[in-house]
Amino acid sequence: MKLSWRVLPWIVAALATGMAAALALGVLPALRPNTSEPAGASSATVGEKLAVLRGDRAGLQARADGEARIELLQPFRVASLLGDALAARLSGNTADTLDRLPAAQRRAFADLDSLNATLRDGIARPGEGSRAMALAAATRAQASLEALAGLDEQPLVLSFTPRFVPPRRATGELTLEPRAPPATAPKADSFKLETGPARRSPGDSPTVPRYAPSFVTAGPDDPAVTVEVVGLHLGAPADPPPTLTVGAWRGEAALSPARLRFSVPRRAFPTDVARTTLLNATLSLHGAGRGTTFDLLLLVLPDRPGSFALDQKIRTTATEADTLVSPEILSRGGVGETKSLRRCFDPPPGWRFDKSKRRVVIVERLAWQDDVGDSTLNSGTVEFAPDEKPNQVCIVVTAKPVTKTARAATIGRFEITLVRDRAEDRVVQTGIRALDWQEAVTMPVDPGAVEWKLYVRLFDEIDREVSRTTQDKTPLPAIPFVRLERSDDGRMITLRGDQEAKP
Numbered sequence: 001m002k003l004s005w006r007v008l009p010w011i012v013a014a015l016a017t018g019m020a021a022a023l024a025l026g027v028l029p030a031l032r033p034n035t036s037e038p039a040g041a042s043s044a045t046v047g048e049k050l051a052v053l054r055g056d057r058a059g060l061q062a063r064a065d066g067e068a069r070i071e072l073l074q075p076f077r078v079a080s081l082l083g084d085a086l087a088a089r090l091s092g093n094t095a096d097t098l099d100r101l102p103a104a105q106r107r108a109f110a111d112l113d114s115l116n117a118t119l120r121d122g123i124a125r126p127g128e129g130s131r132a133m134a135l136a137a138a139t140r141a142q143a144s145l146e147a148l149a150g151l152d153e154q155p156l157v158l159s160f161t162p163r164f165v166p167p168r169r170a171t172g173e174l175t176l177e178p179r180a181p182p183a184t185a186p187k188a189d190s191f192k193l194e195t196g197p198a199r200r201s202p203g204d205s206p207t208v209p210r211y212a213p214s215f216v217t218a219g220p221d222d223p224a225v226t227v228e229v230v231g232l233h234l235g236a237p238a239d240p241p242p243t244l245t246v247g248a249w250r251g252e253a254a255l256s257p258a259r260l261r262f263s264v265p266r267r268a269f270p271t272d273v274a275r276t277t278l279l280n281a282t283l284s285l286h287g288a289g290r291g292t293t294f295d296l297l298l299l300v301l302p303d304r305p306g307s308f309a310l311d312q313k314i315r316t317t318a319t320e321a322d323t324l325v326s327p328e329i330l331s332r333g334g335v336g337e338t339k340s341l342r343r344c345f346d347p348p349p350g351w352r353f354d355k356s357k358r359r360v361v362i363v364e365r366l367a368w369q370d371d372v373g374d375s376t377l378n379s380g381t382v383e384f385a386p387d388e389k390p391n392q393v394c395i396v397v398t399a400k401p402v403t404k405t406a407r408a409a410t411i412g413r414f415e416i417t418l419v420r421d422r423a424e425d426r427v428v429q430t431g432i433r434a435l436d437w438q439e440a441v442t443m444p445v446d447p448g449a450v451e452w453k454l455y456v457r458l459f460d461e462i463d464r465e466v467s468r469t470t471q472d473k474t475p476l477p478a479i480p481f482v483r484l485e486r487s488d489d490g491r492m493i494t495l496r497g498d499q500e501a502k503p
Helices: 008-025 046-063 066-071 073-089 103-124 128-147
Strands: 156-161 175-178 191-193 225-232 243-246 249-252 254-256 259-264 277-287 290-300 306-325 329-332 339-345 352-369 381-384 393-399 406-429 441-444 449-458 462-469 482-486 492-497
Touching (some): 046 073, 066 073, 128 156, 156 290, 225 290, 243 259, 249 259, 306 492, 329 339, 381 406
Antiparallel strands (some): 156 225, 225 259, 243 277, 254 259, 329 406
16 A cells, blocks of 8 residues: 555654653653763762852852951851861862762761851841851851861861951040030030140040041051961971961961960051951961961951941920910899809810919999999909919909999909920930040930930941930940940940950
């Protein structure tokens, strides 16, 4: 039987569709490519994985703003130490895959990856929650770092100090002297520039710093910074001494068991005038015929701790006055009858009577004799009642005919001044004031203040706000690198840039 050429394309299409379905269902396994390569052949090597993790951490460190540099410093330090520890142990096995590593090293990789993730989240979404997660991840990573001890003879840095390099002392004598005498609380505008050197007695008011330009270097009175490193296998007596490199400075360690000590001149640390600086000091170990390096992450404090401003809500009382005119009161009697009518009035809500400013008014006296009007026949009066309460005004209107055949009517009222106290609020601002590392700044709280708000800006990057009413005696919050105190009566607030007030 012959197939028509018209039918042939349909047959070819049907065969192609059937083969595709068979391949998808596994009916023709012989036609599928061979994918039975060894497991992990396409996985990243430990060298590649470690390079990615260390690169991620370096990128996050470069992106960290002023607050992240302070709040996440410890997680960054642990991530750096753990990455360097893994690099020292994998220097000869970078082509291996993770599944071939010992359990402690695999766990260290996982903890380092998790720590990087929390650091990334902490920088992208700063807050108490992300910071707590980063610190928890750093604790796990530190445990993995310590678990590497004893597995081999490779160097291991477990911790080092300091975290923060203290500020320079180059601006110590550049200050603004207060104008106010010691017995007078300084006002917001009571500071002036003195051309001579600062002369202060113990009782003087605190001064405000005036900062040196950025090109001023650390003075000779700046003490050296002691860097101590704690770890294992940091050096043997026969090995060349370990060295530390900080910028252009390089020095050798004083070696003791499991501890290295370096004395670094303060001028070796690059310092910004107003912002913190992250610095990687490089520790170099020269043992076993090869060199091993560790990055020691330090935060260098600037010359200026920051600035602050204090706003106060001052409440004063203003007296508002108005005049109250009472309704007219009519008192009338019969023929020959004297009639008195007593009425009492309370002030409107929120007001009070000023009884020193009041008067009665006789609106009209009326009288009739045989139905003929004659006002002279009425000797009635309008008087304040003597038995009124302190917060009331009582009036007595009396109609009194002068003859027994007359009848009388009296119309009277009173006028009195109303007063009330109205609270008026105004805001008093100190303006922006400088903090100093050496001098405390004390700000008085106005006696009329009912509330104040303190704005603190640290290192030109970190903002903190503290609000209190003058009746609120709860402790003031902790602010990094600022000592914040309040007097017992709440009338003085003292701020000092303090490098020991570490977060």
